Amino acid sequence: MGIKDKKIAAFLTSASDAAKIISKSVEDEEAIRVVSHLDADGLSAAGIIAKSLLRLGGTFHVQIERWIDESLVDQIAAEKPALSIFTDLGSGYLDLLNEKLSDNRILILDHHQPVGEASSAFTQINPHLHGIDGSRDLSGAGVTYFVAKAIDKKNIDLAPIAVVGALGDLQDKYEQRKLGGANEMIVEDAISEGHLKLETDLLFFGRETRPIHKALTYVTNPFIPGISGEEDKSLAFLVSLGITPKSKEKWRALRDLSDGEKKKLFSALADYLASKGFPSEVAMGLLGNVYTLTHEEPWTPLRDAREFTVLLNATGRLDKAGLGVAICMGDRGAALEQANEVLREYRRTITKYLSWLTEKPDRIEELESIYVVRGEGVIEDRVIGALSSILSTSLPNREKPIIAYSKVSGEETVKISARTLVLLTSRGLDLGDIMRVAAEKYSGRGGGHNIAAGAHVPVKDVDSFLKLVNKLVKKQLTAK
Ligand code: C5P
Numbered sequence: 001m002g003i004k005d006k007k008i009a010a011f012l013t014s015a016s017d018a019a020k021i022i023s024k025s026v027e028d029e030e031a032i033r034v035v036s037h038l039d040a041d042g043l044s045a046a047g048i049i050a051k052s053l054l055r056l057g058g059t060f061h062v063q064i065e066r067w068i069d070e071s072l073v074d075q076i077a078a079e080k081p082a083l084s085i086f087t088d089l090g091s092g093y094l095d096l097l098n099e100k101l102s103d104n105r106i107l108i109l110d111h112h113q114p115v116g117e118a119s120s121a122f123t124q125i126n127p128h129l130h131g132i133d134g135s136r137d138l139s140g141a142g143v144t145y146f147v148a149k150a151i152d153k154k155n156i157d158l159a160p161i162a163v164v165g166a167l168g169d170l171q172d173k174y175e176q177r178k179l180g181g182a183n184e185m186i187v188e189d190a191i192s193e194g195h196l197k198l199e200t201d202l203l204f205f206g207r208e209t210r211p212i213h214k215a216l217t218y219v220t221n222p223f224i225p226g227i228s229g230e231e232d233k234s235l236a237f238l239v240s241l242g243i244t245p246k247s248k249e250k251w252r253a254l255r256d257l258s259d260g261e262k263k264k265l266f267s268a269l270a271d272y273l274a275s276k277g278f279p280s281e282v283a284m285g286l287l288g289n290v291y292t293l294t295h296e297e298p299w300t301p302l303r304d305a306r307e308f309t310v311l312l313n314a315t316g317r318l319d320k321a322g323l324g325v326a327i328c329m330g331d332r333g334a335a336l337e338q339a340n341e342v343l344r345e346y347r348r349t350i351t352k353y354l355s356w357l358t359e360k361p362d363r364i365e366e367l368e369s370i371y372v373v374r375g376e377g378v379i380e381d382r383v384i385g386a387l388s389s390i391l392s393t394s395l396p397n398r399e400k401p402i403i404a405y406s407k408v409s410g411e412e413t414v415k416i417s418a419r420t421l422v423l424l425t426s427r428g429l430d431l432g433d434i435m436r437v438a439a440e441k442y443s444g445r446g447g448g449h450n451i452a453a454g455a456h457v458p459v460k461d462v463d464s465f466l467k468l469v470n471k472l473v474k475k476q477l478t479a480k
Pocket residue numbers: 037039040041042088112135136168169170171385386389419449451452453
């Protein structure tokens with residue numbers, strides 16, 4: 001057995017230990033508390049565990065949280081559920097959990113870098129504990145999926161939801177936007193059961209739901225000057241290639257184009273980019289692996305796994321997390337209609353802030369080693385992470401991470417969302433580490449992944465915090 005297989009085997013053994021704890025708890029008719037994270041990965045994880053518990057006939061309650069803090073820990077300490085299952089969160093907050101819940105039975109199914117040691121009453125299933133990279137190779141939903149599959153093989157039908165979770169955490173960092181490592185095993189499960197199709201295609205967002213010219217307008221990776229953000233010109237570009245945007249009275253989505261049309265579109269875009277002086281590999285960024293959930297209805301945002309993640313994020317960010325979990329558990333119909341409405345509102349919100357950001361050049365401030373977006377008073381804290389992710393791929397200087405923040409409503413705290421690219425993590429940048437160290441210096445809290453991290457610090461300290469982050473980024477990137 002190779003080293004890689006050994007790591008996976010050890011991780012899978014830990015997942016089946018967790019499965020035994022869960023099955024036994026249900027057998028003993030205990031009331032189980034599930035606490036999961038608010039983003040697409042967390043909601044997918046919640047859906048997977050909830051569906052597994054439902055199938056076992058368990059009694060459980062799902063609670064979705066933005067993060068673990070004192071008040072959540074106090075609440076659990078007061079209620080003292082027989083078993084608490086934390087999914088897609090927990091490992092980054094072991095000290096806090098140890099402090100107040102050390103005699104509670106807690107199961108942590110997470111992929112965040114563990115900070116500290118877990119109390120002996122806790123069982124922690126985390127790929128990092130077995131030398132597997134949890135920021136890229138397995139998501140919170142993925143960890144939960146392996147536990148679900150160990151509970152009952154039938155839960156293999158939840159593999160597509162774990163694929164959605166991984167894509168929600170932007171783990172498609174392998175060549176051509178592919179999921180790799182342990183995630184690949186989940187993709188294989190989903191394909192072998194006939195739930196998933198994997199193909200290389202144009203990566204336009206909205207391939208199932210947006211008119212092609214709109215999808216083209218929204219391409220920002222790469223940013224195509226004269227096309228990105230310009231709907232009329234995008235439409236004209238398509239028409240000039242002989243691609244008809246409508247079939248009968250209906251706008252065509254990318255999914256409706258023939259292979260020939262897609263080839264023509266790609267090579268025209270490649271020629272266009274070349275004519276603007278871009279090196280040829282830039283055009284290759286338009287192509288990549290597309291994950292299609294074959295049992296979902298065409299033209300719905302659930303069919304393209306990446307659109308699915310945005311729908312989930314929207315429900316989470318706009319206080320409709322329960323809807324997201326229900327969809328991950330298989331609800332459609334009215335739940336999907338409501339989720340679609342939430343998605344529309346979410347898109348309006350994001351678009352509003354993106355136009356605010358581009359109105360004036362100094363709204364994305366460039367410091368020596370970082371970019372800063374000061375969103376206080378403008379941007380709602382619940383979408384700051386999504387905006388930071390969007391901005392991170394289209395910064396003029398790709399060698400600097402973006403640090404965006406906004407004020408948490410009703411609190412004297414700011415929420416910071418930091419993002420960077422593989423280009424910098426491969427050179428040793430670890431934003432999770434920097435957020436944690438810098439936040440702790442100012443009596444805040446921070447953490448996360450090397451590529452995507454966040455923090456909460458008092459409003460009064462934000463400038464000093466940013467200065468320190470700037471310094472730490474520079475230090476990490478010039479070390480060695
Ligand atoms: O791990 P967690 O689910 O808390 O991640 C939060 C956010 O970090 C995700 O919603 C995603 O936007 C971002 N992320 C990223 N790249 C990664 C992992 C996470 O941009 N490799």
